Amino acid sequence: MKALIARLNHETNTFSPVPTPLEAFAPTYGEQAWQANKGMRTAMAAFIDLAEQWGASLVTPVSAMANPSGPVDAGAYAQLTQRIVDAAPGCDAILLDLHGAMVAEGSDDGEGDLLARLRAAAPGVPLAVALDLHGNITEKMVRNADVMVGFKTYPHVDMYETGEHAGRLLGQMLRGEARFQVCWRQLPLMSHTLRSTTLEGAMRDAVDAARALEAGGLPAATVFAGFSLADIAAPCVSVVATCRAEALESAQAAVDALAQQIWQRRSGYVYRSEPLADSLRRAAGLARGATRPVLLLDHGDNCMSGGTCDTMDVLQAALAQGLSGIAVGPVCDPQAVAQLIAAGEGAQVEIALGNKVALQRIGLHKQPLVLRGTVGAVSDGSYTVTGPIYTGQRCHMGRSVRLDTDAAQIVVTEQTHEPWDLGVFHCVGLDPTQARFVLLKSRMYCRPVFVPLSAGLVECDSPGVTTSDYGRFPFEHVRRPVYPLDAL
Template sequence: MRILIAMMKHETNTFSPVVADWKRFQDWGAHLGEDALKAYEGTAMPMGAYIDLARERGAEIVTPVAAEAMPAGMVTTEAYNNLVNPILDAVREGVDCAMLDLHGAMVSEVTPDGEGTLLERIREIDPDLPIAVTLDLHCNLTDKMVSNCTTLIGYKTYPHVDMYEVGMQIGRALLDSMEGKVDPVMSWGNVPLLSQTLCQGTDDEPMATLIRLCREAEQEPGVLAATAFGGFALADMKDSGNSVIIVTDGDRAQADRIRDRILAKAWELREDFIYKHSPLEERVAEAKTMTDGPVILLDHADNCGSGATQDVMTVIAEILRQDLEDVAVAAVWDPAAVQEMQKAGIGSKITLKLGGKSDMPSIGEVGEPLEVTGTVKVLTNGEWTVHGPMYTGVNVFMGPTAVLDTGNMEIVIVSNHHEPWDIGVFTSVGIQPQHKRYLVLKSRIHYRAGFAPIGKATLTLDGKGVTTSDNNLLDYKNVRRPIYPLDLINEA
């Protein structure tokens, strides 16, 4: 058996000014051929699961590409072609099946449905090719995705700590179908609900209820997979929003029934999927009264893990203004500041105009650097390996990295965007986060993978940025309408 295994991932924030070009994929890790196999074999990724399944069967493994970039704006034509063409070439050469590790919210200059278009083009080459697909919980599911694969599943955790397990689950279903053991049929649908990522943590309501319903469904005889997608609201494309897909063994009526039950519950809980805001200065003042640390302070509107610039200084400025002590920040993106600190050298006192290098025209904001003075404490190359439960075994490349110590605050400054979902963002530069009073993280929910075990409390701080949860700041042009909460509608 000859199995094609590939990874192509990007969560596109169409409001982001950050360019998703080929270099951005290379900065994270764009691997071709044997390098792709070496990069992901033994990791807790869907691709790692696919490779293990292929090894079990003694199959020949074809890995044309494994590439991911931190979320950003629209994927360029060059980058999209560099991702898709190696996969299509491998299909043309002939394979028995394909197992694909995709995201589900890729918008490119070529197509608003990056994954659906890839699958469609694969099927144009080989209409009967068995295809298994894993998708992120934040997938904006489309008919093109479903119509052009054999089996499909999404993660049931956010933070995504079950990626290997879902890869195993859907990969086995595909192989079983090829052996005639099962006959997968899929039923999917969506509701007019544009829920916010900050309200999709699977340990929290309302998402916890939808996940519970999916797990219960998978206990029913004949159900191969059940997925409730939260969707990614910051990708302004037609199908953005909450959706459900059920895969059963030949029983479409069963799949339809389960799908409708879970979609109805998602719509019933729609108000709980919308974040409620609080004034920034009040939340920071509340944090100041909390003495048992670490207290995690989320600068969620500037989360590069959803496409933000990671250089907005609004929250950091307010924390400094209110004189919070013993603070560590991960991370500010400012390659120029890192270069200045490298020139100054470790131990030097330096004044920087930190961050604020990026304008954000989609929300009417201009970059505003913050002048800070401190000591250059650490300089590194920004490379480390994840040992926590999310992206386990994957190498991280933050680029040249520095730590600025202002006295009250240690700020990790990076040259490549990286969301802090693992404590390695601190430990790799010599900071012990468990002993800090406050941890400021430019993250939403993924921080929980590494930091929930050490955090004593968590506060969301509503700063500025293109991952805002304030719909009033975003000008949607392409999403289907009417849709809640952009439109007040009572029936799905």
């Protein structure tokens, strides 16, 4: 038996000015693609483990993952997808680790178009897909997959388990034990990312209901929150099930019922931001008498949703309110990094920091924040994640510098980077647990590590391309009416 296994992940924010060329994916091919995933916690790793247990011959044409950013370059999309399509003929099984919210230049449905091409290249070959919880599901995706399973956690800690689930069902097909079909229901509901956490609220309850359906015999059920920062027809919530072909009618009824439950609680998927000044006043109150730092999460500029990682609104407002003892990081500003390194450790500097990437799609052009301080430390910006997300992975932020000012110590990097771990600060000699405030450009992924070390958490919505304020986005292609853009 010959199994095609590939990974191609990108969550596209169509409003983001951050480009997505081929090199953003850091693709690996063939044997290197296998090595990049074997022993890791990706869905592709689970596919590899299962296929090896089956005794299959593995074909791994590509493994590629880029951080969320703007639409994928047409050439990059063509090259990466063509490698997968070209590998399909002659294979007996296809297992794909995809995201589900990819938009490329020339394709609003990156995954759907890929799956349709694979069906044409390998008709009748069983095909399983593992997807991110934030996938924007389409009819083309559903029609061209035999098995579809998505993450059930956000923060995402079940990537491997999702791949194992999808692969296990495909294994049943290969052994002739079952024929599967995918059914779904999409809602006119654009959820906010901060209301898609599975730790609480309406989303947690919906995911629990999906788990109950599986416990009751449905092979797979997933609630996809969608990714609303994509100006496509339906960046919306969907309920998807993989069912036995002979039980399609009852499975569709279960999917419809769960979708109706979600719709009845649609307000629970909407995040209402408070004014930034109010958030910072609340943070100052939490810090009084605290022995641990207060987290300030700048979710308006989160690189894992396509943010530039260089907007300075939250730091500027915090300084204006007199907050001090702030550990900040990382701020992406390659120009500032070069200037600070040229000045040298210990040098007194005046620097224009951040706000250098124009946010043209949302009509914002900001001025850098001028700061005076000392170059505290310089490093290569590398660290190893201690967990629980991407445990053991080696991360690289590019050359990184610690800038020490009277009120803040700032980690400035050459590359955008999600603060997965304390290593973001440790690599430049900074212990964030000793700060009064820790300002992170993050929504959710930082929480498993940083929340247990903090005295409290305050979400700060700044005017960036990942803000929760939908009013800042000039949606042109979204199918209307849709909640909460419209009163439904």
